[in-house]
Amino acid sequence: xxxxLESGGDLVQPGGSLxxxxxxxxxxxxxxxxxxxxxxxxxxxxxxxxxxGGGITYYGDSVKGRFxxxxxxxxxxxxxxxxSLRVEDTAIYYCAKGWGYFEYWGQGTPVTVSS
Amino acid sequence: xxxxxxxxxxxSASVGDRxxxxxxxxRDISKSLAWYQQKPGKVPKLLIHxxxxxxxxxxxxxxxxxxxxxFTLTVSSLQPEDVATYYCQNHNSFPWxxxxxxxxxxx
Numbered sequence: 001x002x003x004x005l006e007s008g009g010d011l012v013q014p015g016g017s018l019x020x021x022x023x024x025x026x027x028x029x030x031x032x033x034x035x036x037x038x039x040x041x042x043x044x045x046x047x048x049x050x051x052x053g054g055g056i057t058y059y060g061d062s063v064k065g066r067f068x069x070x071x072x073x074x075x076x077x078x079x080x081x082x083x084s085l086r087v088e089d090t091a092i093y094y095c096a097k098g099w100g101y102f103e104y105w106g107q108g109t110p111v112t113v114s115s
Numbered sequence: 116x117x118x119x120x121x122x123x124x125x126x127s128a129s130v131g132d133r134x135x136x137x138x139x140x141x142r143d144i145s146k147s148l149a150w151y152q153q154k155p156g157k158v159p160k161l162l163i164h165x166x167x168x169x170x171x172x173x174x175x176x177x178x179x180x181x182x183x184x185x186f187t188l189t190v191s192s193l194q195p196e197d198v199a200t201y202y203c204q205n206h207n208s209f210p211w212x213x214x215x216x217x218x219x220x221x222x
Contacts, residue, residue, distance in 0.1 A: 035211075037159075045151070045159060045202055047211040060210045061116065094158065100206030101149035101164040108158065 002026040002104045004095050009109030016085050016113070022078040022095030022106055030073040033099035036080045038091035039108075046091075049080060052099065063089075085113045117141050117205045121214035127222045134190040136217045138203035141184075147207030148186045150179055153216075154199045163188065164206070195221055 008020040022034070035050040049069040050058045057069050068081040078095050090113045096102035118141040128134050138148065146166040151159040161170045163179040166186060176191040190197055198221055203214040 044200075044216045045153075045204075045213040047204075047213065050209075050211075058209050098161075100147065100211065101161060101204065102151075102159075103161050103170070105158045105160075 002097060004097065004104060004106035006093065006095050006106045006109035009093065009111045011112045011114065012085055013115050014085060014087055014113055017081070017083045018085065018111060020080040020082070020093055020095075020109055020111070022080075024076045024078065024095075024097070027097070029071070029076040032097055034071065034078045035096045035098070035102060036067075036069065036078075037094045037096050037102065037105075038089075038111075039094070040088075040091040043091075048093070050099075051078070082111070085111075087113050089113050116210055117144060117208065117212050119203055119205055119212050119214040121201075121203055121217050123217060124215065125218040125220070127220045128193050129222045130193055130195060132193045134193050134197075134219060136188045136201055136203075136219075138181075138186045138188070138214050139184055140186075140205055143183050144205050144207035146182045147205060148179070148181065149204045149206055150177075150188045151202045151204065152197075152199045153202065159202065162201075190219075193219075193221070 003025045005023045033052045036048040066084045092108040094108045095106045097104040148166045150163040153159040167179045200216045
């Protein structure tokens with residue numbers, strides 16, 4: 001059974017940094033692409049970043065240059081390092097499995113950026 | 116970036132009604148279109164990918180069609196458990212983009 005468990009969400013001040021983690025199980029982690037998708041309070045879904053099975057990374061325009069996606073295949077864990085955080089980055093952050101479309105989602109971790 | 120526009124933004128229909136949601140892409144995305152269902156307070160669930168391929172375990176009353184720029188999600192007979200917000204998503208090219216969502220309620 002595929003399981004994705006996010007952690008690391010917190011309250012942080014504007015300009016601050018945070019690292020999210022997503023522990024994966026139930027599939028061959030290094031063979032599949034993974035993404036981060038976020039949802040601001042009361043708003044729709046926004047794709048944030050992806051890492052391919054081969055380790056190539058991709059970013060949405062709103063986070064390019066501020067966020068970094070990575071993975072540790074020895075720990076079956078996906079990461080998102082978020083720097084220079086802005087109020088508008090406030091959202092629930094989901095990790096999701098799949099290339100292009102997302103078959104499995106974690107429960108999400110909340111990030112609040114506020115002074 | 117490819118913009119995805121859904122219509123309507125919300126709808127109210129009776130149990131048993133046929134419901135249709137449309138999604139338009141700002142340029143040709145071939146058949147690279149997915150649909151998700153998000154129930155209140157829950158995680159999004161993949162319903163359909165590649166425009167018309169039903170994800171395993173999804174009830175057959177859900178169907179998708181279209182290609183190019185115009186796509187449709189149809190629920191053939193609306194059930195109470197279908198109350199949710201539905202999102203379309205371009206999975207043709209980066210950045211992958213979502214529609215703004217369509218909220219479906221029971222009349």
